[in-house]
Amino acid sequence: MKLETHFIDINCDLGEGIGNEAALMPYISSCNLACGSHAGDVETINRVVALAKKHNVGVGAHPSFPDRANFGRTIMPISFEELGISLRKQIDKVAKACKQHEVDLHHIKTHGALYNLCAGDKSYAEFITDLIEELYPSTPIYAPFNSTMSRVAEGRIKVIYEAFADRNYEADGSLMSRVKPEAVITDKNTVFEHVITMIKDNKIKAFSGEFISARINTICVHGDTPKAVEILKLLNEKLNSNAIKIQTVI
Incomplete structure (x- = not known):
């Protein structure tokens, strides 16, 4: 019987700063580019x-x-005005490079502590939504399903729902803190089992x-996760054998 695709x-x-982009690129369909x-x-x-x-x-x-x-993984006590100035400059750097290479800016995804704050704090979620709606209204945002970020943004900007292949979750749906030794999943077969449940169930x-x-x-695999290339290569092989096609969200 033919498997459902x-x-x-x-x-x-x-x-x-890892320097593994050329090795990772054949196995992914979208990337989130650090903005400096x-x-x-x-x-x-x-x-x-x-x-x-x-690599399309x-x-x-x-x-x-x-x-x-702190690699952006610590909350900074700065004003929304200061943060907004910084974020505009950051996103503009990537948008400018996209224009130079004649590709579209596909999405925006906040990083680290800012991502986690937006997922649960309405004031940050509203701030990010306002900023994107003003500057890049046709550009989607990556955010967890049923997070504060996705609920605030829905109906105003397009939301692409994201989950993490190489991270463990708490029972409330939040990502396990990186201070815990079990936070990052590095075994490639465990990552696949995590991912197949997300996709099929x-x-x-x-x-x-x-x-x-x-x-x-x-679904995100972090470029700085140990053996990220091996993890992504296995994911590609096993997803393909399970009739799962990897493609960019349109």
Whole structure:
């Protein structure tokens, strides 16, 4: 009997100083490009956009708190005005590179502490939605399903629902804190089992064993996860054998 075909976008955070973009690019369909504040620079942005165009990979801006010292993974107590100035400059760097290479800015995905704040804090979710609606109203945002970010943005900007292949979840649907040793999943077969449940069952398995219902359009593998290339290669092979096609969300 022929298997029913499923479709999923596989995204990866790139331009963060690891230098593995060329190896990762054949196995993904969209990428989130560091904008120079938690990592990256203009030269790297241009190089990765060119690579993405070559591999037909959607390019997204991956803005963060302006905090290279903590890789954008710590909340910065700065005003929305200061943050807004920084985010505009960050996103514009990627948008400019996309224009130069004649590709569209496919999406925006906040990074690290800012991503987690937006997922649960209405004031940050509204701030990000206002900013995107003003500057890039036709550009979607990646956000977790049923998060504060997705609920605030829905109906105002397009939301692409995201889950994480290489991260463990708490029972409430939040990502497990990186301070916990179990936060990052590095075993490639465990990652595949995590992903196949997301795609076929529309559920995320929490570390506690509970299941969280979710709509998922895109699944992230972090570029700085140990053995990220091996993980993505296995995902491609096993998803293909399970009649799951990897493609960019339109």
